[in-house]
Amino acid sequence: MQIVVLAEFAVASGGAEKVAVESARGLAEAGLDVTYIQAIDGPVDDLLDHPRIRRIGLGNKDIWQRPAHRAALNGLWDAEAAARLGAALDALPVRPDLIHLHQWTRSLSPSVFPALFARGLPVVTTLHDYFLACPNGVYYRFDRAEPCALKPLSAACLAAPCDGRSRLHKLVRVGRSVSLRAALKRQRLDVIHVCDASVARMGTLLEGLAVTHHRVDNPVRVTKQVPADPARGDALAYVGRLTREKGVDLVADAARAAGLPALFVGTGPLENELRARPGVELVGWQAPDAVWSLLRRRARAIAAPSRWYETGPLTVYEALANGIPVMASNRSGASEKILDGVNGYSVSPELEAWARAAATLHDDARTASLGAAAHARYWASPMTLGVHTDALIAVYERILATRAVERLPADAAASAA
Incomplete structure (x- = not known):
């Protein structure tokens, strides 16, 4: 099987890039031939150094590194990037069997989709966020x-000042969403979800599009x-970007209310x-090995x-694999792996609930029990790269088999069914 993995970066930094790079490696190790197309110039992860992986760079620039007027226009539709792709x-x-897209908002724009559909190949995209529906x-x-x-692109959505940057950014992103909807109209797209909640939510938000939904866990390389x-x-710990939508202020407040340091x-x-804030310790970004040692x-x-409805933060799964309990927001897809009170807590992201759960961590026996259950439950059904790769290949095979049946004459298709 010949697979193209398309992402905007080739280094496992954020969650989407990490999954793209690791998936490519897993597919190659499983015997598939992979072409990894990196849209934006930059470093390349060592995981892509494999005899079955061919890497191609498109030479695009990150949209945030372009002049503002160019960034706005290119964000709506970047014909040059589509032509290069x-x-x-x-x-x-060798003509690929399937194209798997992981990212498109930082340099490719909605113009990437017609460029992919025009090749007559199945197109699969993993939903690491909600850009496919939400501006x-x-x-x-x-x-x-x-x-x-709100319903995306409804009148109420258009009027809402909901963007994290500004109303101008919202206007540009609305334009991009309109362009995206037009590009996807009457086209077939296979979507991979990394949590059950995403399947349910996006099934509604993507109504009207020819979308087939699939479910595959992200890989966890632990x-x-x-x-x-x-x-x-001694501490309630958080790993990731320090933003309010990720709830980091809630961690600090809950830890202080429970009498614990926040790391x-x-x-x-x-x-x-x-x-x-008192009782807060910040150590900045660290290499992965250093993070888990700490x-x-x-x-x-x-x-x-x-x-926010975060899809599948990898840190949660890595913590469980290490035998560390997890306190997860019940809005996060990762909370699906938490059995409340057994290997951690699935808690509404509100201070009282978080402080109450954090206070139980003073009990050494309870904390030890949560940790032991976290480790045992994770390794009973681990989210390894091999498990991820097998599930991914099964999705690819279903898609290709469906397309093959559709190409058969009507009588042959009936007998194949």
Whole structure:
């Protein structure tokens, strides 16, 4: 099988890039031939160094590095990027069987979709966010600090000042969503969801489009080892970007109310606000090995307090694999892996509920029990790269089999069914 993996970066930094890179590696290790197309110039992860992986760079620039007027226009429709992508696909020595898209908003724009559909190949995209339906990409009201309940591109949606940056950004993103809807109209798209909640939510938000939904967990590249001992830790810990929609202020407030230090790994807009609070420790970004070395020593639990409908934060799964309990927002897709009170807590992202759950972590025996259950339950059904790859290949095979049957004459199709 010949697969094209299309992403805007080729380094496992954020969640989407991490999944794209690791999926490409997993497919290659499973014996598939992979062409990894990197839209934006930049570093390349060592995971893409494999004899079955061919890498192609399109040479695009990140939209945030372009002049403002160019960024706005290119965000709506970037014909040059689409042409470069089309030329790269047409130059491949072997026609691919399927194209798997992971990102498109940072350089490719909605113009990427006609370029893909024009090649007559099945197109699959993984939903790491909600840009396929929602103009601001997270289905969240930044003006109200709450999840959105509006129909995308409805009159109420157009009027809402919901963007995290400005009304001008909202206007541009609405234009992009309109262009996207036009590009997807009467086209077939296979969508991979990384959590059950995304399937239910996007099934409604994408009504009117020819979308087939699939469900595949993200890969978690964690080596099984002796579980951590969270009862020896001292802090409620958070890993990720420090923003309000991710609930980092809630972590600080809940930890203080429960009498625990709050440990933050990452940077972001709320860094200075957090630094000024008592009982807060910030260590900035760290290499992955350093992060888990620190958390295995310090964390009584990992916090994932998203106020938005986050799809599948990898940190939650990595914590469970290490035997560290997780306190997760019940709005996060990752909470599906939490059995409340057994391997952590699934909690509404509100201070009283979070403080109450955090207070239970003072009990060493309870914390140790949560950690042991986290490790045991995760490794009973691990989200390894191999498991992810097998599920991904099964999706590809279903898609290709469906297309093959559709190409048969009517009588042959009936007998095949």
